[in-house]
Amino acid sequence: MKTDMIRWLVFLAVAVMIFSCSETKTLQEGQYLYDGAKIEIKSNPQIKKKENKELKKELNALLRPRPNGSFLGIRFKLLIYNAAGTGKGKGLGHWIREKLGEPPVLASYSVLEKSRAVLQNRLENRGFFKDTVMLDTTYKGRKLWARYTAKIGDQYKIGQVIYPSDPDSLSQQIARMAKKSLLKKGEPYNLDVIKNERTRIDTRLKQRGYYYFSPDDLMIKADSTIGDHQVDMTLLIKKSTPAQAREQYRIGDVIVFADYDINSDTGAAVQQVPEFQGYSIIDPEKKIKPQVISRALVFKSGDLYNRRDHDLSLNRLITLGVFKFVKVHFDEADTGKNMLNAYYYLTPARKKSIRFEVSALTKSDDAKGGLLSINWRNRNFFRGAELFTASAYGGLEKQFIGKGQSITTDKLGLDFNLYFPKIISPIPFRTNSSFMPKTRLNIGYEFFNQKNQYTLNSFKTSFGYIWKESASLEHTLDFIRINFVNPSNIDPAFQLGLDTNLFLARSLERQFIIGPMYNFNLNTQVQPNHRKNNFYFNGNLDLSSNLLGIFSGADVKNGKEKRIFNTPYSQYIRAEADFRHYLNFSQYTVLATRITGGIGYAYGNSLTMPFVKQFFAGGANDIRAFRSRSLGPGSFYAGNRDTAFLADQPGDIKIEMNAELRFKLFSVVHWAFFVDAGNIWTLRADSARPGSMISGDFLRQVAVGVGTGLRLDVSILLIRLDLGIPVREPYLPKNQRWIFDSKNLVFNFAIGYPF
Numbered sequence: 001m002k003t004d005m006i007r008w009l010v011f012l013a014v015a016v017m018i019f020s021c022s023e024t025k026t027l028q029e030g031q032y033l034y035d036g037a038k039i040e041i042k043s044n045p046q047i048k049k050k051e052n053k054e055l056k057k058e059l060n061a062l063l064r065p066r067p068n069g070s071f072l073g074i075r076f077k078l079l080i081y082n083a084a085g086t087g088k089g090k091g092l093g094h095w096i097r098e099k100l101g102e103p104p105v106l107a108s109y110s111v112l113e114k115s116r117a118v119l120q121n122r123l124e125n126r127g128f129f130k131d132t133v134m135l136d137t138t139y140k141g142r143k144l145w146a147r148y149t150a151k152i153g154d155q156y157k158i159g160q161v162i163y164p165s166d167p168d169s170l171s172q173q174i175a176r177m178a179k180k181s182l183l184k185k186g187e188p189y190n191l192d193v194i195k196n197e198r199t200r201i202d203t204r205l206k207q208r209g210y211y212y213f214s215p216d217d218l219m220i221k222a223d224s225t226i227g228d229h230q231v232d233m234t235l236l237i238k239k240s241t242p243a244q245a246r247e248q249y250r251i252g253d254v255i256v257f258a259d260y261d262i263n264s265d266t267g268a269a270v271q272q273v274p275e276f277q278g279y280s281i282i283d284p285e286k287k288i289k290p291q292v293i294s295r296a297l298v299f300k301s302g303d304l305y306n307r308r309d310h311d312l313s314l315n316r317l318i319t320l321g322v323f324k325f326v327k328v329h330f331d332e333a334d335t336g337k338n339m340l341n342a343y344y345y346l347t348p349a350r351k352k353s354i355r356f357e358v359s360a361l362t363k364s365d366d367a368k369g370g371l372l373s374i375n376w377r378n379r380n381f382f383r384g385a386e387l388f389t390a391s392a393y394g395g396l397e398k399q400f401i402g403k404g405q406s407i408t409t410d411k412l413g414l415d416f417n418l419y420f421p422k423i424i425s426p427i428p429f430r431t432n433s434s435f436m437p438k439t440r441l442n443i444g445y446e447f448f449n450q451k452n453q454y455t456l457n458s459f460k461t462s463f464g465y466i467w468k469e470s471a472s473l474e475h476t477l478d479f480i481r482i483n484f485v486n487p488s489n490i491d492p493a494f495q496l497g498l499d500t501n502l503f504l505a506r507s508l509e510r511q512f513i514i515g516p517m518y519n520f521n522l523n524t525q526v527q528p529n530h531r532k533n534n535f536y537f538n539g540n541l542d543l544s545s546n547l548l549g550i551f552s553g554a555d556v557k558n559g560k561e562k563r564i565f566n567t568p569y570s571q572y573i574r575a576e577a578d579f580r581h582y583l584n585f586s587q588y589t590v591l592a593t594r595i596t597g598g599i600g601y602a603y604g605n606s607l608t609m610p611f612v613k614q615f616f617a618g619g620a621n622d623i624r625a626f627r628s629r630s631l632g633p634g635s636f637y638a639g640n641r642d643t644a645f646l647a648d649q650p651g652d653i654k655i656e657m658n659a660e661l662r663f664k665l666f667s668v669v670h671w672a673f674f675v676d677a678g679n680i681w682t683l684r685a686d687s688a689r690p691g692s693m694i695s696g697d698f699l700r701q702v703a704v705g706v707g708t709g710l711r712l713d714v715s716i717l718l719i720r721l722d723l724g725i726p727v728r729e730p731y732l733p734k735n736q737r738w739i740f741d742s743k744n745l746v747f748n749f750a751i752g753y754p755f
Helices: 002-024 049-060 076-083 091-100 109-125 169-175 191-206 266-270 290-296 307-319 492-500 502-507 546-552
Strands: 033-043 132-140 143-152 157-162 218-223 230-237 250-257 279-282 323-332 339-348 352-362 367-378 387-402 405-420 438-450 454-470 473-488 511-523 533-544 572-584 590-602 653-666 669-681 703-713 718-728 746-751
Touching: 002 076, 033 049, 033 109, 049 109, 076 091, 109 132, 109 143, 169 191, 169 230, 191 218, 279 290, 290 307, 307 323, 307 339, 669 718
Parallel strands: 033 143, 157 230, 250 279, 250 339
Antiparallel strands: 132 143, 218 230, 323 339, 352 367, 367 387, 387 405, 405 438, 438 454, 454 473, 473 511, 511 533, 533 572, 572 590, 590 653, 653 669, 669 703, 703 718, 718 746
């Protein structure tokens, strides 16, 4: 045993030597490979460990250059670069070197000295005055390693903060902002905080009419001579500040060029247009109703200039969706009364567009097919910035179920949407966000034909609202939704299955779904950012015929089933939530986790939830080690049926958890490892599916799958191929459920991330 260990140690030592030599083999005489740097902080008096760690992390982020990347101590990209040779700028070797490799990072004393100066400057900016950063280098073979030693003393703290006290209006305005100052007595001196305070004051002044003021007009003097390692701060308005910056301005005329292009004669147009609700809107061809412009604009003539209203108006005009370019320009009016004329230049986008889409699909349930869709858009349907969309689609899908049998499905549909850039409601409904609220009207029809089994005709319509509080926070309220499903042409052989299977029969019932739905969505990744933690939450509440069922006395259990147009209506409450967290270790390494689930409860006029409103488990965006919509419910296993047709397995409750580690390999190639767990259950016993009902030991019926996946990220498209392996199968005997089932590998091909 001891001999084997010695052999392994010798082998590893030889391997490391070989790799080290390979890393530096292309270096020329006098060149050294940069092997990284270490920062050591020596403080007197001693600072806390947490503060030492945070300061060291901040300084490390400033170090340049960065050494070649490595994995397990081996610089694989550098080895590939060296192995590929010099080449002639083309060919396979050149492509491998440039795309998969990484050139050596060479050590340079001038660069290291510049880093030392940057570290010194950062310490001074953090209140460590008159301290020293020293640079030392160590050579090992053809590699150079740097050490920075920062010797620091007491950190200076903020003493008194003195705001302007002059009697002029500007000084008084700044003095009123002292209560919310970022400069707090006793807090460490920090140049970044000082800069942020100047920006804060400028922002507040811009909201109070000081259009021409700039952060550079404000000076903050620091006096570090008062002793006891304190710094007094004095805020001063520079004497060089122009007179305009010291004055408050109001809005004069508001002129809108609603059909602007670079060749427009804006000067002549302004003289000929009457005002509409205080705005001069130049639109010779009447392309858009003036009411739309007036609703979007926040500024009114005579208002005090406010940067928030400035940005709000621009954003609302942009989110109308009918303008390609939007810009605003302010000019001082000739009246001499501190007035600004606002000029809005709106360039219309193309009004109509058409798009064709063709797609092919393959699912983990052995289904293959394709879809063709035609989408037409009109961005200004009634000249009121309404968006009208019309879609027509048709698809074919074929699922192979074994023993030479298959199921062919045809699908045809039409979908129409009309969006109004306002809330149409008898009750006043106003939003103050940067995004124009919308009213949406939807009408759709779908023909679904499962050959040799049944046909479904589905009609739907809805009326509701969409509004945003910010770019990352959106609300959707469908005030009324109506969905009518009518099955027909049921094959006699398939009817036999319906007669003996309650849940399958209920999935094909003729029924109405009538009711509202509310959806809340929060997504911090909508706007690009560099935060370490990002979040996503989506929750919705779906109601159907709740008041109607109560007032009509519906009670299907006791034979009191109520109908509309001789069709029973569904009565239920359904709630669903999806929470995700993204932990960013680096730009390309992310740990994504998700907890999702929901519950649906049918009552009154319904014994079961509508099939389209139930939950399913398994598939490319779900628990990937199990085939699409085939897992559960509970410990039930659909594969043990004697019939050839295996219907999708629905449930009333769903609980699911996922974790996925994503990282970049090279170029556009990414990789991931994942773990998925969850299942679905029914709220009521189902004699056709024993083990499906939720009970106290539901956690023992959780399925678990693990896997890995390849992703090709080409910016506009991410192609994903995942391989899932079941490691816990809830339908097996209780003591045999943990099993690494490599015989049941499931491949999932999809577009985009699963969550």
